[in-house]
Amino acid sequence: MNTLNKMQVLSDSAQYDLCDYVNHNKSSQVNLPGIYHATGRNGCQIPLFKTLMTNKCKNDCKYCINQSKRNFTRLELNPQELANVFLHYYNNNYVNGLFLSSGISDNIDDTMEKTIETARILRKDYGYQDYIHLKVIPGASKDSIKRAMTLADRVSINIEAATKDGLSEISSTKDYNKDILKRVDWINSIGKRNPELVKSGTTTQLIIGANDETDKEVLKRMEDLYNRIDLRRSYFSAFTPVEGTDLEKREACSTDRTAQLYHADALLNEYNFKTKELIFDKNDLLSLKEDPKILAANEMDIFPVEINSASYKELIRVPGIGPKSARKIINIRKKMPFNKPSDLQKIGVVVKRAEPYIKLDGNYQSALDNY
Numbered sequence: 001m002n003t004l005n006k007m008q009v010l011s012d013s014a015q016y017d018l019c020d021y022v023n024h025n026k027s028s029q030v031n032l033p034g035i036y037h038a039t040g041r042n043g044c045q046i047p048l049f050k051t052l053m054t055n056k057c058k059n060d061c062k063y064c065i066n067q068s069k070r071n072f073t074r075l076e077l078n079p080q081e082l083a084n085v086f087l088h089y090y091n092n093n094y095v096n097g098l099f100l101s102s103g104i105s106d107n108i109d110d111t112m113e114k115t116i117e118t119a120r121i122l123r124k125d126y127g128y129q130d131y132i133h134l135k136v137i138p139g140a141s142k143d144s145i146k147r148a149m150t151l152a153d154r155v156s157i158n159i160e161a162a163t164k165d166g167l168s169e170i171s172s173t174k175d176y177n178k179d180i181l182k183r184v185d186w187i188n189s190i191g192k193r194n195p196e197l198v199k200s201g202t203t204t205q206l207i208i209g210a211n212d213e214t215d216k217e218v219l220k221r222m223e224d225l226y227n228r229i230d231l232r233r234s235y236f237s238a239f240t241p242v243e244g245t246d247l248e249k250r251e252a253c254s255t256d257r258t259a260q261l262y263h264a265d266a267l268l269n270e271y272n273f274k275t276k277e278l279i280f281d282k283n284d285l286l287s288l289k290e291d292p293k294i295l296a297a298n299e300m301d302i303f304p305v306e307i308n309s310a311s312y313k314e315l316i317r318v319p320g321i322g323p324k325s326a327r328k329i330i331n332i333r334k335k336m337p338f339n340k341p342s343d344l345q346k347i348g349v350v351v352k353r354a355e356p357y358i359k360l361d362g363n364y365q366s367a368l369d370n371y
Contacts, residue, residue, distance in 0.1 A: 036048050054102055056076060100134055112140045112144040112145075115135070119151035145183065153199055154232075159176075159225075184225070206221075215286045222268055233265075264278055264292040272313065306359045312326055338360055
């Protein structure tokens with residue numbers, strides 16, 4: 001099998017590491033496997049070369065297309081081969097960076113060595129200085145994690161589930177505390193001691209709907225991680241059943257659910273909310289229809305807040321006001337108070353959403369009950 005055909009199989013096998021990497025080949029002018037478009041925070045599309053070193057895997061993750069018991073074509077690229085393919089894509093402007101992950105073909109450290117060697121070839125042998133994202137394999141040694149961090153702009157490790165019990169529902173080959181959370185702590189401690197490493201930060205990913213964990217459990221785990229480590233952001237992949245896996249008959253997870261988890265996660269990560277401030281139904285799930293921030297605001301007793309005197313913490317709890325516009329409000333009102341909604345609109349506040357929750361110079365803008 002030639003390298004291009006291998007790439008087609010391995011890029012297809014990488015689908016569970018996609019997170020919000022979308023538009024596979026749809027917006028590309030070339031029909032080549034492995035080109036995915038990352039959606040940045042500003043909405044821009046960034047083409048990345050996304051593949052696995054190998055789809056051979058010893059793990060039994062019940063949701064995964066590459067689980068050990070599934071019968072399908074298993075392939076592997078060596079580091080030099082993969083580096084050459086990537087450079088062909090990069091030098092022809094098909095992609096702007098590399099996102100490299102892998103199944104576990106032999107043992108964990110040997111597999112990590114192959115991903116590290118691929119990055120080393122690119123950095124040291126070919127002088128490539130653009131973006132590299134390396135996925136850390138659960139159970140990897142501390143030394144291999146550190147060496148990966150010296151070569152990558154970003155590293156990540158999939159925690160997959162929010163709890164130890166949740167992971168046991170989908171895999172019996174991984175120890176949640178030892179293989180995953182301990183490695184998360186190692187990545188954080190190495191980064192703190194070496195702040196020049198992984199300038200694009202660290203991330204993680206969870207599979208939503210493959211087990212019976214609630215949204216509340218997921219968000220409590222994310223709150224814990226944001227509080228204790230320097231985690232840039234988290235990704236939520238909606239479970240989709242794959243034929244030939246243990247969970248092939250399980251119902252797919254709605255992407256509406258993961259979309260709401262992204263909204264709620266942003267409140268924890270960017271707005272300094274606590275999970276206890278969020279609103280869940282009797283099953284500890286988020287509403288699929290209502291904005292989590294508005295639901296939380298409707299239960300808070302701080303509203304309406306006075307725009308010209310409210311603290312930063314109060315301002316960012318107002319629907320329609322984000323961290324950037326909250327900081328602008330605080331800076332501007334030092335010189336000149338706000339006295340009409342259009343002043344807020346000019347600095348990025350979504351006034352229609354904010355009005356029921358604010359006062360301007362003592363005047364309440366509208367009745368919350370009528371919103």
